[in-house]
Amino acid sequence: MSENGRQLPLDLPHRPALGRADFLVAPANEVAVAWLDRWPEWPGSVLVLTGPAGSGKTHLAAVWQRMSGAVALDGAALAEGTAPAELLGDATAAVLDDADALFTAGDHGERLERQLLHLVNHMREAGGHLLITAREHPSRWPVALPDLASRLAAAAVADLGPPDDQLIAAVLVKLFADRQLKVPPEVVRFLLPRMERSFAAARRIVAALDHASLAAKREITVPLARDVLAREGDATGHVEPGEPTSG
Known part of the structure; x- marks a missing residue:
């Protein structure tokens, strides 16, 4: 197909390569990659990947999701109040991307915090794993629920640099x-x-x-x-x- 001698490109989506071998390891991300490579031998049920925008958190989360068969969750799914067992089905792993944005929006409310707490507790009791990505360390999130703050403080954290x-x-x-x-x-x-x-x-x-x-x-x-x-x-x-x- 052409117009004035020029080929018109078709606007087709390009599927990114998201396998473990497709992620390039460098000093800025090697600690986070090492944590994902250790799965499922994590010392706890929750791992938080933190880093600035563009540091590769979402890419790494997608790599781990493919490795683990994790269910992708978002704030809307949690806010619906559905029990973690219903959200996850048979899966024993879940990913929550850009989590601190949920707590800085200003309207997340106690219900969302309680749902995240239920999810963390469910993973711990079921021997499952939850991967969370965020820009800021969990200690900086404006979490009001003491039990959730305590669970997040106990979570493993891996920082990605720019x-x-x-x-x-x-x-x-x-x-x-x-x-x-x-x-x-x-x-x-x-x-x-x-x-x-x-x-x-x-x-x-x-x-x-x-x-x-x-x-x-x-x-x-x-x-x-x-x-x-x-x-x-x-x-x-x-x-x-x-x-x-x-x-």
Whole structure:
């Protein structure tokens, strides 16, 4: 399909690779990865992964969900008041992503806290496991229920730091490879100082480059990357001396 000689890319979803081998280990995340690799030999029933936005918490949670067969829960499911045994069915593992957002929204209420407490207690009694992700350490959550605060204080916590340049570069290379795109190293070097340091930004930029390359029937080069970054709003506006400005 083409228009004015250009191929129109189909807006099809790209399925990310979420197996354990697909997660790149670096100093920023190696402690958290080691905890997941220890499952199910955790010392307790609850593990909390903490870290800034874009540090890979959700990706790691998805990896563990596939490993463990865990049920994905959210605040809405907990707020409904359904008993943990009904929420989980036959599963003995669950994931609660971005949990501290539930407690900083200002309207979570005692009911949600009690449901989370029931879930934690159920996992402990059933010998199951609950993986929670959050930006802040549980001690900083505005939890009003003393019993829940006590349970969270006893939970294991693994911190993820923000990804560094080496990790982001490796993620970019892997994301391009996942899409079967051959990209010269200079494109990755160009992107690194001009993009947000997060996995989400890397996925967004690679997807945009894939789309632009297909639409324009062009190879992925530094000039194309510059054009895409400008459209994405991630460019710093700085052009290195000697860099080509078109082509």
